Amino acid sequence: MLRIENVKKSYREPDGGRLPILDVPLLEIAAGEQVVLRGRSGCGKTTLLNAIAGLTTIDSGMIAINGLDLSRLPEAGRDRFRARNLGYVFQTFNLLAAFTALENVLLGMTFTGQRSDPSRARKLLERVGLGHRVHHKPAAMSVGEQQRTAVARALANQPVLLLADEPTANVDPAHQQQVIDLLRGVCEQENVAMLLVTHSPEVSSQFGRVEQLEEVNRVATAQTPAPGPQPPAPCPQTPAPPSLAE
Amino acid sequence: MSFWKIAWRNMRQRALASSLTGLSMALGVAVMICVIVIHSVAVRQFQQDAQGYHLIVGNGKGSPMELVLSTVFHVGTPLYPIPYDYYREFTDGKFAPFVEVAVPYCMGDSFVVGDKVFRVIGTSPDLFDKIKFDADEQGNLLGYKFSAGRNFKVENCYEAVLGSVVAAQSGLVVGDYFNPTHGISDGENPGKEHGAFEIVGVLKPTGTANDRGVFVNMEGFYLGDGHALTPKDDAELKRPIGPRGEPKVDEPRGTLAPPLCYDTGGAEVTPLPERQREVTSILVLCRQFGQLQIDQGVNKDPTSPAQAITPTRVVTQLLQNIVGPVQVVLLVLTILIVLVASISILVSIYNSMSERSHDIAVMRALGASRQAVMLIILVESILLSVLGGLAGIVLGHGLVGLAAPYVVESTGVRLNVLEFDEWEAVILPALVALASLVGLLPALNAYRTDVARSLSGVR
Numbered sequence: 001m002l003r004i005e006n007v008k009k010s011y012r013e014p015d016g017g018r019l020p021i022l023d024v025p026l027l028e029i030a031a032g033e034q035v036v037l038r039g040r041s042g043c044g045k046t047t048l049l050n051a052i053a054g055l056t057t058i059d060s061g062m063i064a065i066n067g068l069d070l071s072r073l074p075e076a077g078r079d080r081f082r083a084r085n086l087g088y089v090f091q092t093f094n095l096l097a098a099f100t101a102l103e104n105v106l107l108g109m110t111f112t113g114q115r116s117d118p119s120r121a122r123k124l125l126e127r128v129g130l131g132h133r134v135h136h137k138p139a140a141m142s143v144g145e146q147q148r149t150a151v152a153r154a155l156a157n158q159p160v161l162l163l164a165d166e167p168t169a170n171v172d173p174a175h176q177q178q179v180i181d182l183l184r185g186v187c188e189q190e191n192v193a194m195l196l197v198t199h200s201p202e203v204s205s206q207f208g209r210v211e212q213l214e215e216v217n218r219v220a221t222a223q224t225p226a227p228g229p230q231p232p233a234p235c236p237q238t239p240a241p242p243s244l245a246e
Numbered sequence: 247m248s249f250w251k252i253a254w255r256n257m258r259q260r261a262l263a264s265s266l267t268g269l270s271m272a273l274g275v276a277v278m279i280c281v282i283v284i285h286s287v288a289v290r291q292f293q294q295d296a297q298g299y300h301l302i303v304g305n306g307k308g309s310p311m312e313l314v315l316s317t318v319f320h321v322g323t324p325l326y327p328i329p330y331d332y333y334r335e336f337t338d339g340k341f342a343p344f345v346e347v348a349v350p351y352c353m354g355d356s357f358v359v360g361d362k363v364f365r366v367i368g369t370s371p372d373l374f375d376k377i378k379f380d381a382d383e384q385g386n387l388l389g390y391k392f393s394a395g396r397n398f399k400v401e402n403c404y405e406a407v408l409g410s411v412v413a414a415q416s417g418l419v420v421g422d423y424f425n426p427t428h429g430i431s432d433g434e435n436p437g438k439e440h441g442a443f444e445i446v447g448v449l450k451p452t453g454t455a456n457d458r459g460v461f462v463n464m465e466g467f468y469l470g471d472g473h474a475l476t477p478k479d480d481a482e483l484k485r486p487i488g489p490r491g492e493p494k495v496d497e498p499r500g501t502l503a504p505p506l507c508y509d510t511g512g513a514e515v516t517p518l519p520e521r522q523r524e525v526t527s528i529l530v531l532c533r534q535f536g537q538l539q540i541d542q543g544v545n546k547d548p549t550s551p552a553q554a555i556t557p558t559r560v561v562t563q564l565l566q567n568i569v570g571p572v573q574v575v576l577l578v579l580t581i582l583i584v585l586v587a588s589i590s591i592l593v594s595i596y597n598s599m600s601e602r603s604h605d606i607a608v609m610r611a612l613g614a615s616r617q618a619v620m621l622i623i624l625v626e627s628i629l630l631s632v633l634g635g636l637a638g639i640v641l642g643h644g645l646v647g648l649a650a651p652y653v654v655e656s657t658g659v660r661l662n663v664l665e666f667d668e669w670e671a672v673i674l675p676a677l678v679a680l681a682s683l684v685g686l687l688p689a690l691n692a693y694r695t696d697v698a699r700s701l702s703g704v705r
Contacts, residue, residue, distance in 0.1 A: 055697050055698055055701075079613055079618075080615070082612075094604070094608045096255075096608060097259065097605075098255040099255055106247045107247055107252070108612050110247045110252070110614070111609070157613075
C-alpha cells in the first residue's frame with residue numbers, strides 16, 4: 001500500500017550548504033498494517049510523516065500510495081490526495097478552537113471536494129465515545145476527549161493510511177493506553193494502515209512491527225553512536241521545517 | 247462544511263474584534279445611506295417644488311435663478327415687482343388665451359416666530375384651488391388639501407392660510423390672528439408690523455417649500471403700509487406702464503379683484519386701486535401650446551418688463567451646478583469613510599493572521615489547498631463587509647426614520663424610512679468588491695502559510 005523508495009530530503013543551511021535529513025532506501029507498509037516508527041528526537045520522524053503526507057516535498061525518490069507516486073503530483077494534487085486518502089493525528093491534537101467536536105470532524109471532510117457527511121461524523125464521534133460531546137468545543141473537553149476527537153477527524157474520509165505523530169505524547173499515562181487502543185481498534189475496523197511515531201517503549205511493544213528510524217534512515221544511521229556505556233548522541237537537530245516550496 | 251461557515255466560525259472566535267470592525271463598516275455605510283437618501287429626497291423635492299405650473303413670470307432684470315429661488319423655494323431676495331397691469335395680460339389680456347391659470351405672487355413681508363422667519367406671500371385663492379403640486383403613483387394630479395379650515399376667499403381681505411410647517415412651529419391654528427412684518431426679515435430686526443390676518447386654513451404637508459409659507463389674501467397684502475405704489479414711485483422709476491400703454495386701472499376686470507372687500511369684522515374695505523399695485527411674480531399654468539406663445543410674447547418682446555422662465559429647467563440647472571457638486575463632495579467623503587472601514591477590516595484580519603496561521607496549517611494538513619485557505623480568508627473579509635454593510639443600511643434608514651419627524655417639522659421635507667434609492671443597490675456589490683480587494687493581502691498571507699513550520703509551532 002505504502003512504498004517509500006530512495007527518498008532523500010535535505011534542508012538548505014544558512015551558509016548555502018545542504019543538511020541531509022532523510023535518506024530512506026526502502027520502507028513498505030501493507031494495507032491495514034500497523035507499524036510503529038521509533039527514533040530519537042530530531043532524526044526526521046516528523047519530516048518523514050510530512051513527506052508521506054505531501055506536506056513536505058522530497059529531493060528525490062518515490063513515495064507511492066496504492067501505486068500512485070505522490071512525489072510526481074503537483075501540490076494541488078497532493079492536497080486533494082491527502083484530503084481523500086490520508087488521516088493525520090498530531091501530537092498536539094490540533095483541533096480548531098472555533099469549531100465543535102462535530103465541526104472539527106466535518107472539517108476533515110470539507111476539502112475532499114465531496115459533500116460532508118454529518119451522520120458519518122456523528123458515528124465516528126460515537127465510536128470514539130464522544131457521542132454526548134459532539135457540540136462541545138475543544139476548550140470544554142478534556143485532553144483525552146480532544147485526542148479522541150482528533151482520531152475521529154483523521155478517520156473522517158475513510159483514509160487508506162493513518163499517520164500518527166506521537167499521539168500519546170501529551171496524554172497522561174492513564175489515558176495513553178486508551179488512545180492506543182482506540183487508534184488500533186478503529187484502524188482494524190476500518191482496515192486502515194497506520195504509521196505511528198512514538199518514543200514510548202510501552203506503546204511500541206504492543207505493535208507487531210516496529211521500525212527504528214536509525215535503521216530505516218541512512219542519515220540517522222550515520223549519526224548513531226556505537227553501542228557502549230556512553231550516552232546516546234542526539235541526532236543533528238533538524239532545523240525548523242522550511243516552506244513547502246523548498 | 248462550507249467556506250462561509252468556516253469564515254463565520256472564525257469571525258465568532260474573534261467576536262469583539264469582528265464586531266468592532268463590522269461596526270466601523272456599518273457606520274460608514276449608514277452615513278452613506280443618509281447622504282444618498284437625503285440627496286434623493288432633496289432632488290425630488292427640488293423638482294417637485296416647481297411642479298404644477300409651466301412658467302414663472304417675473305422682473306426681466308433679475309436672473310432666472312433668483313426668480314426661482316424666491317418664488318419657488320422662498321429663499322433669497324425677491325426680484326423687483328412688475329406692474330399689476332402686466333399680470334392682467336395673463337388673466338384677460340393678450341396672453342389670456344394661452345393661460346389656464348395665472349397666480350400672482352406678492353412678496354416682501356415676513357412672519358417672525360421666535361427665531362424663525364417665514365415668508366409671507368400675497369396671492370389669490372387660485373393657488374390652492376387650481377394648481378396641482380404633485381401626482382400620485384397612478385399619475386393622478388394632487389391638489390392642495392387642508393388639514394384644518396379652508397382656502398381664503400378673495401373678498402375677505404385679511405384671511406390667510408398657513409403651510410404645515412409654519413402651523414406646527416408657530417402653534418397657530420385656524421381662528422388665530424397674526425401680524426406680518428414689513429420686509430424680508432433676518433429674524434433679528436423685524437420690520438414694522440402690518441395689520442392682523444385671520445388664519446382660516448392650514449395646509450396638509452405637501453413636501454414642498456410651500457409648507458414653510460404664509461399665504462395671505464393679496465387684497466389684504468396690498469393694503470399693508472408700504473405696499474401701495476404711489477404716482478411718485480411711478481414717475482421716478484420710469485418703469486414701463488404696460489405693453490398696451492396706460493393701464494386701465496381702477497376698472498376691475500374679470501374675477502381678479504372684487505369691487506368690495508371686507509375686513510375680519512365684516513366691514514367694507516376699499517381695495518387698493520390697480521394702478522397702485524404690483525406683483526413680484528406670476529405662476530402660469532398654460533393651455534396646450536400656450537407655453538411657446540407666452541415664451542415668445544414675453545421673452546422676445548423688447549418692450550416687455552418681464553421674463554418668463556421654465557422653473558423645472560432652472561431647477562435642473564440648480565441641481566447640476568450647485569446641489570450636484572455638493573452631493574458629490576459628500577458622497578466622496580462617505581466613500582472615504584467606507585474605505586477607511588474597509589482598511590480596518592484588512593488590519594483586523596491581517597493582525598489575526600499570525601495567531602491563525604496554525605489553524606490554516608491544520609486545514610492544509612487536512613487537505614485544504616492553498617487556494618481554499620485563501621478563499622476562506624476572502625470569504626471572511628466579504629462576510630464582515632457585507633454584514634457590516636447590511637447593518638449600515640438598516641442603521642442608515644433607522645437614522646433617516648429618527649430624523650424624519652424633525653426634518654418634516656423644520657423643512658416640510660418628508661423622509662420615508664423605507665425609501666430606497668437605486669444607488670443603494672450598488673452598495674453591497676461594491677462592498678463585496680472592496681472586501682475582496684482588502685482581503686487579498688491577508689488571503690495571500692494565508693496562501694503562503696508554511697504548513698510544516700506552523701504545525702511545528704514556529705511562527
